[in-house]
Amino acid sequence: MSGIVDDVGQRADEAESRLRAHLVSDLDGGFAALVREHRGVVYSVARQFSRDRSDAEDLAADAFLRAYRALRGYDAGRLETLRLRPWLLAILRNTARNAARDRARRPAPPPAFETADEPAGGASVEQRAESADVQRELGALLAQLPEVQRTAVVLRHVVGLGTAEVAEVLGCPEGTAKSHVSRGLRRLRPLVENRPGLREEGRNR
Amino acid sequence: MTGTTIEQALAGLAGEAPDGLEDKVFTGWLSTPSRLGEVFVAFTTDGVQFVRSAESVGSDPDAFAQAYRDRFGRPLRPAGRGPAGLAPALTGRTGGPRLDLRGLSDFEHDVLDATRRIPSGQVRPYSWVAREAGRAKAVRAVGSVLARNPVPLLIPCHRVVRSDGALGEYMFGPEHKQALLREEDLDLDRLAGLTDRGVHYLGSDTTGVVCFPTCHHARRITDAHRRPFARVEKALAEGYRPCRDCRPAVPA
Numbered sequence: 444m445s446g447i448v449d450d451v452g453q454r455a456d457e458a459e460s461r462l463r464a465h466l467v468s469d470l471d472g473g474f475a476a477l478v479r480e481h482r483g484v485v486y487s488v489a490r491q492f493s494r495d496r497s498d499a500e501d502l503a504a505d506a507f508l509r510a511y512r513a514l515r516g517y518d519a520g521r522l523e524t525l526r527l528r529p530w531l532l533a534i535l536r537n538t539a540r541n542a543a544r545d546r547a548r549r550p551a552p553p554p555a556f557e558t559a560d561e562p563a564g565g566a567s568v569e570q571r572a573e574s575a576d577v578q579r580e581l582g583a584l585l586a587q588l589p590e591v592q593r594t595a596v597v598l599r600h601v602v603g604l605g606t607a608e609v610a611e612v613l614g615c616p617e618g619t620a621k622s623h624v625s626r627g628l629r630r631l632r633p634l635v636e637n638r639p640g641l642r643e644e645g646r647n648r
Numbered sequence: 649m650t651g652t653t654i655e656q657a658l659a660g661l662a663g664e665a666p667d668g669l670e671d672k673v674f675t676g677w678l679s680t681p682s683r684l685g686e687v688f689v690a691f692t693t694d695g696v697q698f699v700r701s702a703e704s705v706g707s708d709p710d711a712f713a714q715a716y717r718d719r720f721g722r723p724l725r726p727a728g729r730g731p732a733g734l735a736p737a738l739t740g741r742t743g744g745p746r747l748d749l750r751g752l753s754d755f756e757h758d759v760l761d762a763t764r765r766i767p768s769g770q771v772r773p774y775s776w777v778a779r780e781a782g783r784a785k786a787v788r789a790v791g792s793v794l795a796r797n798p799v800p801l802l803i804p805c806h807r808v809v810r811s812d813g814a815l816g817e818y819m820f821g822p823e824h825k826q827a828l829l830r831e832e833d834l835d836l837d838r839l840a841g842l843t844d845r846g847v848h849y850l851g852s853d854t855t856g857v858v859c860f861p862t863c864h865h866a867r868r869i870t871d872a873h874r875r876p877f878a879r880v881e882k883a884l885a886e887g888y889r890p891c892r893d894c895r896p897a898v899p900a
Binding site: 474597 | 661663717723
């Protein structure tokens with residue numbers, strides 16, 4: 444492992460322990476910092492478990508509120524050892540599963556028309572349109588995976604968690620997490636290869 | 649080659665969280681003047697959720713925050729500005745901001761809805777609220793719901809009084825209830841005078857309508873035509889029709 448990676452890891456650890464100390468001293472203030480720090484990751488994962496952006500926002504908000512309620516019951520000792528990001532993402536996963544169970548009980552309204560999320564950076568109109576198509580297609584492909592594989596792939600490749608952290612979120616051994624990721628990717632590959640739009644996107648890069 | 653494609657495309661699915669996310673997680677709070685003096689107000693994007701007088705929490709924002717969290721289990725953050733309509737509703741008698749009453753039971757909703765309809769300067773008994781809420785026998789339960797009213801002033805629980813005419817309890821103390829009602833130009837002395845004589849309803853023998861004494865229709869009955877009643881059933885038996893505005897009884 445290179446020194447740079449160690450540095451990055453160490454900085455992230457320091458940020459986490461600062462957050463934990465903040466939560467111990469001032470729960471609401473610390474929680475505001477926690478949300479600021481992890482909102483992007485939580486939302487990006489929530490987005491892959493939701494029909495549209497508004498559902499994703501609701502799901503992410505719901506998960507944060509559940510996390511807050513849990514934190515209220517934790518003493519300082521528990522807070523100081525809590526690994527915040529995987530803990531938050533495990534709550535998000537449970538929240539998403541509960542929401543999916545509720546949705547299955549009552550039929551959903553037809554999906555509203557919506558545009559894809561704006562990609563970062565100044566892309567051309569053509570690039571934007573193409574990237575939007577890719578996002579939509581890939582999202583639809585992901586939705587066809589079994590839940591555990593989809594979660595593993597999203598955590599590993601959409602938000603870039605290491606396999607150890609993916610395993611922590613899924614509550615399984617690292618080897619199992621790794622195999623969920625690779626099995627998910629293996630199932631995605633043929634689907635992706637059948638979509639010319641996605642292949643071209645890859646070649647252009 | 650294809651593997652790289654998938655992984656790159658997947659990484660492209662990550663996005664920025666929308667600004668609205670934090671508004672959905674955090675409840676805003678502020679302190680503002682009201683007819684009860686300074687009050688602390690908590691509100692979500694759906695509307696006002698919790699109001700307590702500063703006096704009732706020892707003028708301590710932390711005590712207010714603690715009471716809020718214990719009841720709603722949500723994080724608070726200071727807010728610069730309240731929802732539209734908040735200030736006039738807290739300092740005056742009219743209008744009102746949107747309210748966030750999620751998490752209340754159907755009965756609590758019905759009780760608060762009925763209470764909300766009582767006009768400024770008028771009072772109704774707990775038994776009236778119970779009947780309007782669809783559970784005529786649940787008079788004591790109405791008292792419990794109103795004692796926990798999350799948004800006093802905005803839902804005027806100070807306008808609900810005992811059936812015997814006494815003003816009854818108020819979450820911030822009966823003296824505040826009295827002061828609020830006087831401020832709404834309710835003549836408490838006149839009301840007490842009627843109560844002392846066992847009068848709880850007033851009829852007009854020209855219109856044939858029977859009202860609660862504080863109803864604006866009852867206040868317009870001239871002395872010569874005012875008929876006092878202890879019980880509304882007596883008025884109905886004499887052919888009086890219950891007022892459609894104050895609804896002392898359900899119209900036949």
